[in-house]
């Protein structure tokens with residue numbers, strides 16, 4: 001299993017996408033669609049206020065029949081956000097996501113937000129590890145038999 005720092009570096013886009021708490025939910029969903037991502041960090045200056053995800057939108061706007069253009073992000077964001085450190089392992093992150101039923105974790109280094117990892121980032125890492133092990137086993141078997 002790789003470190004969170006390694007997984008962050010492997011992401012093709014290093015930008016952390018954020019939105020203000022006063023922005024409309026419509027604008028948040030629009031930004032998520034434009035960037036092809038499922039979450040935005042809600043920030044005000046340097047302060048991290050929470051996270052808004054597609055799940056928040058589905059459950060707190062669609063199901064409640066609220067208007068996304070008239071609802072500010074602040075009203076539907078999830079304020080309790082979980083953080084991991086860059087030195088933690090992807091396995092720990094996967095356990096945390098499974099236990100807490102989350103798909104995104106913020107990455108903090110000494111009080112500074114340095115990135116965000118999603119469940120897809122972790123799955124991609126697991127698949128690449130498995131491919132590596134399979135390749136090694138194949139080489140071992142062909143070496144043994146040849």
Ligand SMILES: NC(=O)c1ccc[n+]([C@@H]2O[C@H](COP(=O)([O-])OP(=O)(O)OC[C@H]3O[C@@H](n4cnc5c(N)ncnc54)[C@H](O)[C@@H]3O)[C@@H](O)[C@H]2O)c1
Pocket residue numbers: 011015016017018036037038039040041103116117118119120121123124
């Ligand atoms: N091939 C890849 O490299 C890769 C990586 C991650 C996800 N995916 C695929 O994308 C789909 C959706 O992924 P998901 O459910 O993990 O969530 P997602 O759509 O929120 O995340 C997709 C990517 O965007 C990044 N991201 C999301 N929100 C961000 C933000 N606010 N700031 C910066 N980066 C942000 C994630 O870290 C991840 O790399 C899945 O089908 C998954 O398999 C592919």
